[in-house]
Every structure is written in C-alpha cells, then in structure tokens.
Amino acid sequence: SSELTQDPAVSVALGQTVRITCQGDSLRSYYASWYQQKPGQAPVLVIYGKNNRPSGIPDRFSGSSSGNTASLTITGAQAEDEADYYCNSRDSSGNHLYVFGTGTKVTVL
C-alpha cells in the first residue's frame, strides 16, 4: 500500500503562516484531506477535495496540491491551532483503501 510522509513537527509564531506538507504517490491521483487532532480528542476534518473547508472551519486554513505533494497552510496561526495534523487520501492501489500520513505536530509560539 501507499505511504504518506509528513514532517514530524513544525513551529510557527503567533499570527504567522505555516505550511504543512504531505508526500506520497497516491497524491498524484487523489486529493488529500486534512485533519486536526488535539490531545485526547478525535480528529476534525479541516480541508477536503481541491481546497474545501467544512462548515465552521476558519478560512485561515487552506489546501493545495502539486504532483505528489499536498499542503495545508495556516495563514495567521492562532494559539488554538496548536495540534497534530494528519493528511489522508485513497491508496493508489485501490478504490476502497485509505492511508493516513505520519502526522505533523504544529506548535504555535
């Protein structure tokens, strides 16, 4: 099955912009979805498809994709954005098989 690789950790100053990347062969065929997970809580979908935000997700979250890399950008990071972020897509080998990224811990300084 495919793998999705993310940087383990990134930090961003309050109010600044941070980009989280996700790399994998499946991303050449499928868009990534992005999830925010805070300690002790379930993941929350923040971006899906080309660049869609579910209702209630602030517009400082945006997504993009190029080749085998998907990116999640937080523009004007807030303290409450400190969390783990996971990407996810369908596996390149099958229509009904899904993979998650290794996760990125975002620290807001």
Place this chain on the structure above:
Amino acid sequence: QVQLQESGPGLVKPSQTLSLTCTVSGGSISSGGYYWSWIRQHPGKGLEWIGYIYYSGSTYYNPSLKSRVTISVDTSKNQFSLKLSSVTAADTAVYYCARATLDSSRAFDIWGQGTMVTVSS
C-alpha cells in the same frame, strides 16, 4: 447534526474477539450517501483505516486486517459494528467510528469521540 458514538468493552483478553458498536444519531444510515467507517489509533501513533460499510451491507476492509475484521450494519437500530478476532497486544488502540463521504474526496467528515480498547490478560 449527525453524531457518532462508540460503545463496547474497554478491555479484551488476547486471542478473543473485540466487538464495538457505533450508534448514529441525527441522521439515518439508510438514507445512503456515506460509508460508515472504523479507524484506529495506536497509543501515541498515527491513524489506521480498518474498513467501512455501506447501508446496503457492502463492506471494504484494509488488506492488512481483512482476515480478522468483520463490519456489519443494523439499519433498524441505526448502528454499525466492528468485530476484530484473535486480538493481540498490537490491537490496543483508540477505535473511532467515522463517516466517509461518497464524493471523490472520500473525506472522513464526522468522527465519534473514540473508545480506548486495551488487549491484556
């Protein structure tokens, strides 16, 4: 709004079968339009898709777990369930139920709060 809630034993003995149920409220599984999923997260680790089911009963499983997994649906109770057989300590994890959209994104848009399952004698 649609909400999902997992339930089941928090402790399972090795070699036994783990059984969890997800109750859906605020919407009907029978209305279609979504896959109903199970996802797990080992302590301090990332997320692993286990499988999902459509309201019609069609199931799809992660090949790495397929030999041990059964997902079923009870539309009359608006619930779907997970059974994982022959468990070992490696199956200790937080188990989430989640809803996956049918569109091309196949995003997991709603999650339950998760339930911790420990495999230990």
